[in-house]
Amino acid sequence: MSILQIENIKKSFGNNEVLKDISFSLEKGEVLSIIGSSGSGKTTLLRCLNFLETAEFGKIYVDGDMLIDFASRVNEKDESIRRKRLNFGLVFQSFNLFPQYSILKNLTLAVQLLENVKKSDKEKIKAIDDHALDLLKRVGLEDKVNAYPCELSGGQQQRVAIARALMLSPKILCFDEPTSALDPELTGEVLRVIRELRDGNTTMIIVTHEMNFAKNVSDKVIFMADGLIEEMGAPEEIFENPKSQRLKDFLSSTLKD
Amino acid sequence: MSFVNISLDLLQSFAENCELFALTLLFSLPLGLIISMGSMSKIKIIKYITKSFVWVIRGTPLMLQLFVVFYVPGLVFGIPMKSRMTAALIAFVINYAAYFSEIYRGGIESIPKGQYEAGQVLGMTKSQIFFKVVLMQVVKRIIPPMSNEIITLVKDTSLARVIAISEILMTATEYTSDGLIWPLFYTAIYFLAFCGGLTLLFNFIEKKFDYYRS
Numbered sequence: 001m002s003i004l005q006i007e008n009i010k011k012s013f014g015n016n017e018v019l020k021d022i023s024f025s026l027e028k029g030e031v032l033s034i035i036g037s038s039g040s041g042k043t044t045l046l047r048c049l050n051f052l053e054t055a056e057f058g059k060i061y062v063d064g065d066m067l068i069d070f071a072s073r074v075n076e077k078d079e080s081i082r083r084k085r086l087n088f089g090l091v092f093q094s095f096n097l098f099p100q101y102s103i104l105k106n107l108t109l110a111v112q113l114l115e116n117v118k119k120s121d122k123e124k125i126k127a128i129d130d131h132a133l134d135l136l137k138r139v140g141l142e143d144k145v146n147a148y149p150c151e152l153s154g155g156q157q158q159r160v161a162i163a164r165a166l167m168l169s170p171k172i173l174c175f176d177e178p179t180s181a182l183d184p185e186l187t188g189e190v191l192r193v194i195r196e197l198r199d200g201n202t203t204m205i206i207v208t209h210e211m212n213f214a215k216n217v218s219d220k221v222i223f224m225a226d227g228l229i230e231e232m233g234a235p236e237e238i239f240e241n242p243k244s245q246r247l248k249d250f251l252s253s254t255l256k257d
Numbered sequence: 258m259s260f261v262n263i264s265l266d267l268l269q270s271f272a273e274n275c276e277l278f279a280l281t282l283l284f285s286l287p288l289g290l291i292i293s294m295g296s297m298s299k300i301k302i303i304k305y306i307t308k309s310f311v312w313v314i315r316g317t318p319l320m321l322q323l324f325v326v327f328y329v330p331g332l333v334f335g336i337p338m339k340s341r342m343t344a345a346l347i348a349f350v351i352n353y354a355a356y357f358s359e360i361y362r363g364g365i366e367s368i369p370k371g372q373y374e375a376g377q378v379l380g381m382t383k384s385q386i387f388f389k390v391v392l393m394q395v396v397k398r399i400i401p402p403m404s405n406e407i408i409t410l411v412k413d414t415s416l417a418r419v420i421a422i423s424e425i426l427m428t429a430t431e432y433t434s435d436g437l438i439w440p441l442f443y444t445a446i447y448f449l450a451f452c453g454g455l456t457l458l459f460n461f462i463e464k465k466f467d468y469y470r471s
Binding site for chain 1: 283369372374375376377378379380381382383385386389390393394397468470471
């Protein structure tokens with residue numbers, strides 16, 4: 001049974017059809033990379049999965065159960081959307097850490113609010129802090145627990161953002177161009193963390209412009225163009241043996257620079 | 258009249274200015290936040306009513322608003338304002354809340370969308386996002402324009418004399434009929450001292466928020 005199944009997702013902004021009819025599925029522990037030129041709809045697709053945009057049509061299944069049918073969600077309460085989106089985690093291009101909180105608090109805030117932890121419940125707070133410390137260790141930033149986001153480099157901030165997304169143990173972790181806002185020398189550390197997550201069997205969807213990374217880390221690659229899946233397959237097929245002309249053009253243009 | 262007597266007399270009147278200042282802040286700071294919510298509302302009718310209200314309040318002199326609040330209830334509804342101080346307070350609170358609302362709006366709208374989205378994908382509710390994520394960042398950003406407005410308020414309290422509140426300038430001008438002009442100029446010291454204290458306080462608060470950059 002697939003951990004995630006997407007059926008016929010459609011989304012427009014005004015008259016602009018951004019997603020025309022997107023369907024795919026993902027197995028547990030698989031890594032899916034989505035590539036394509038800007039404006040092809042890949043970020044919008046990720047945002048629909050995380051309920052930051054509301055698709056007009058389509059269904060999302062998680063673990064075989066229907067999570068949402070966009071066509072009939074007219075009066076869905078915020079509260080139920082809030083619970084449903086926790087199946088997904090999202091790491092943003094621009095990190096979006098909370099600047100006024102320490103790194104530790106950035107990780108623990110959402111969990112404390114979600115579990116309604118009282119200030120007096122020292123044990124619970126300690127457990128959440130320990131979990132955060134574990135995750136910070138995994139991304140190699142345990143010495144930054146008490147630092148503030150502005151004191152960290154972009155690469156470090158993005159690693160904190162990854163740890164923060166993992167705090168809620170999402171079933172599927174999504175990345176929206178995680179290295180696009182980083183200086184070239186800082187992308188390596190972030191990609192290394194993602195690679196380690198894959199080795200730890202985390203199910204991930206990565207929208208990326210790093211073709212080599214997509215090739216090496218993914219189990220499956222989707223090439224999107226004009227709101228449609230133009231080509232989908234194993235990385236070897238997509239990168240070594242592209243079928244459509246658009247994919248060939250796209251790959252040759254990305255290889256040029 | 259000795260210098261000391263006059264100083265004490267002016268100080269007593271200045272207490273009226275301080276009272277008006279403190280009460281105006283107490284009520285207009287929260288009211289301004291509510292008005293700013295109105296002017297950012299997605300419901301068009303609420304948004305336009307609020308925006309028109311802010312336009313009227315900011316577009317007419319505070320002195321005129323003092324007259325309106327003081328005289329209109331008696332003239333139009335036959336219920337005269339009993340307390341001059343209450344009338345002044347109502348006019349000041351409404352006027353300053355309108356200005357504060359625009360400062361709040363500017364602060365809230367300057368917070369990047371990504372902060373809200375980060376809160377959303379972490380499963381926070383709208384109010385948790387506002388109070389736990391956004392509000393503190395707004396406060397940091399609005400301290401400088403707020404300090405400006407609050408310091409203006411200190412001096413605006415003197416306008417209350419137009420409805421015969423015996424604030425410090427009113428008292429000082431009364432000395433001119435005794436041939437004393439210096440108490441009028443001397444009042445500047447009171448304002449300077451008060452605003453000096455406020456400036457120190459705002460610097461302190463600004464420092465408190467210096468530990469992070471956004």
